[in-house]
Amino acid sequence: xxxxxSFEETAVQTFDDKTSLAMKTENLQVFYGANHAxxxxxxxxxxxxxxxxxxxxxxxxxxxxRSLNRMNDGIATVTGKIWYHNVDxxxxxxxxxxxxxxxxxxxxxxxxxAKSIRENIVYALRANxxxxxxxxxxxxxxxxxxxxxxDEVKDSLxxxxxxxxxGQQQRLCIARSIAMEPDVLLLDEPCSALDPISTxxxxxxxxxxxxxxxxxxxxxxxxxxxxxxxQCAFFHLGHVMEYxxxxxxxxxxxxxxxxDYIAGSFG
Amino acid sequence: MNAKRTxxxxxxxxxxxxxxxxxxxxxxxxxILISGLPHVSWSFLTGTTDAxxxxxGIGVQLFNSFYLLILTMLISVPIxxxxxxxxxxxxxxxxxxxxxxxxxxxxxxxxxxxxxxFGFLLFVVKFKIGFSVISGAIALTxxxxxxxxxxxxxxxxxxxxxxxxxxxxxxxxxxxxxIGIILPVALPGIVTGIxxxxxxxxxxxxxxIYTAGQSAPVTNFGDWNPMDPASPLNPFRxxxxxxVHIWKVNTEGLANNAAQLSAAASAxxxxxxxxFNLGARLLGNFLYRRVTASK
Numbered sequence: 001x002x003x004x005x006s007f008e009e010t011a012v013q014t015f016d017d018k019t020s021l022a023m024k025t026e027n028l029q030v031f032y033g034a035n036h037a038x039x040x041x042x043x044x045x046x047x048x049x050x051x052x053x054x055x056x057x058x059x060x061x062x063x064x065x066r067s068l069n070r071m072n073d074g075i076a077t078v079t080g081k082i083w084y085h086n087v088d089x090x091x092x093x094x095x096x097x098x099x100x101x102x103x104x105x106x107x108x109x110x111x112x113x114a115k116s117i118r119e120n121i122v123y124a125l126r127a128n129x130x131x132x133x134x135x136x137x138x139x140x141x142x143x144x145x146x147x148x149x150x151d152e153v154k155d156s157l158x159x160x161x162x163x164x165x166x167g168q169q170q171r172l173c174i175a176r177s178i179a180m181e182p183d184v185l186l187l188d189e190p191c192s193a194l195d196p197i198s199t200x201x202x203x204x205x206x207x208x209x210x211x212x213x214x215x216x217x218x219x220x221x222x223x224x225x226x227x228x229x230x231q232c233a234f235f236h237l238g239h240v241m242e243y244x245x246x247x248x249x250x251x252x253x254x255x256x257x258x259x260d261y262i263a264g265s266f267g
Numbered sequence: 268m269n270a271k272r273t274x275x276x277x278x279x280x281x282x283x284x285x286x287x288x289x290x291x292x293x294x295x296x297x298x299i300l301i302s303g304l305p306h307v308s309w310s311f312l313t314g315t316t317d318a319x320x321x322x323x324g325i326g327v328q329l330f331n332s333f334y335l336l337i338l339t340m341l342i343s344v345p346i347x348x349x350x351x352x353x354x355x356x357x358x359x360x361x362x363x364x365x366x367x368x369x370x371x372x373x374x375x376x377x378x379x380x381x382x383x384x385f386g387f388l389l390f391v392v393k394f395k396i397g398f399s400v401i402s403g404a405i406a407l408t409x410x411x412x413x414x415x416x417x418x419x420x421x422x423x424x425x426x427x428x429x430x431x432x433x434x435x436x437x438x439x440x441x442x443x444x445x446i447g448i449i450l451p452v453a454l455p456g457i458v459t460g461i462x463x464x465x466x467x468x469x470x471x472x473x474x475x476i477y478t479a480g481q482s483a484p485v486t487n488f489g490d491w492n493p494m495d496p497a498s499p500l501n502p503f504r505x506x507x508x509x510x511v512h513i514w515k516v517n518t519e520g521l522a523n524n525a526a527q528l529s530a531a532a533s534a535x536x537x538x539x540x541x542x543f544n545l546g547a548r549l550l551g552n553f554l555y556r557r558v559t560a561s562k
Binding site: 069096099100101103105107109111112113114115116119123124127128151158159160161162173176177180210 | 393427429430432433434435436437438439440443448451452558559560
């Protein structure tokens, strides 16, 4: 039997005006039909930092993440405000395709296209109007280097992306996202289908990438959250319960529900 | 009975069933080829038919069959591609979509004679197109659409959702994702569907008797202007196909070697279908390798 925790008792940090923010949500609600999956999420994400979203399965963290680049369009109803560069991108009039070029996403299971490694990266660039061959080649190299994959694939760019290992595929997906030169990178449990060695590689990649991008990562793995993130938000049954710097979250959680979750004596 | 024994028995039974199916196919093929091939000669393949007795070569019919097949595919593949994409990607799950699906199912269960008579009344008589390649192609399109649409929809739906999400997350439009990413992955399945329906079209007789006609006027294979009445490419000329020819030789053929003629034509028909299947598969695999960079 799951313990009952009060949803009133929360500890969510806010940032002062001096912190530059990548994104911010106000009063975000998500509904799957009649099912209210996310309640009142007010979170702000500092620029060039990694923010981890943790919580049990069904806590709403992936649902929340997918709302940030409007991937829930047509799947769920999202209300509230999502601020990005002083624009509420949750408005129906916003060009979602444009938004997704600025807010990239990497998914739980590696999902490279059934194309060559090079084509995986240049396909979307070309579709967006970048035709210059030299420039495309440059982007391929830059993004593969960024995802720490270049040395492993530089001689086989024309091979099928599906011939890569799971970890390489996931880094290719990261490369594909950063080739669009987004601002924000959303990662939805990017390592849950990977072995420990590939996981370490992806984590190292993320630590390197935060210099250029703001990263929001959903993870089941608390060690991973502790290793890579600067800020950490804990979700429980569709509520944001606690949001603090990662160090605080793991050494000194503020409220009982987080304390129990971190200690593993949840429910 | 223990698990091992059950498993053994099940394996034996399944193997027997498969052997039966393969056996029947091999027997049919062998029978048709053995009784037909000895009568196939170069002059039979290229010669013309005597309009009265039905004796003589099948050159024109063979050409007509392929021409009709290509014309039918040119009309039906784009339409069913559009319909398949719509059903797989854009259609919402509501009463209108299920109505469309039921309509497609009804269309696919229409007997070919009915489709033929409908084509006869509408295109041949009402629109005054007459017995022609184009009337036949449109009638065959009616056949083809439900099968092909269903096949394309299923091939597209079978592609993992995560591929669509990947495309959308990169800011690609739904259409661009569909055409550039999902369609190439679904290509082998779609090619299989096209090959299957092509086989059906190639072997169809009933619907063509009333639409493409039962006469194969001698055409001038030196004249490739589709507007000339004698040109083989003219879509408005009557065109008896191989399958119709077989039916006709068997039912009203006056030639004294009618049985041999139809056996030979059947053998040619089967070989043509096999060759077409093989070719389409090779082409499909080649295209798939090209677009997906796989070995």
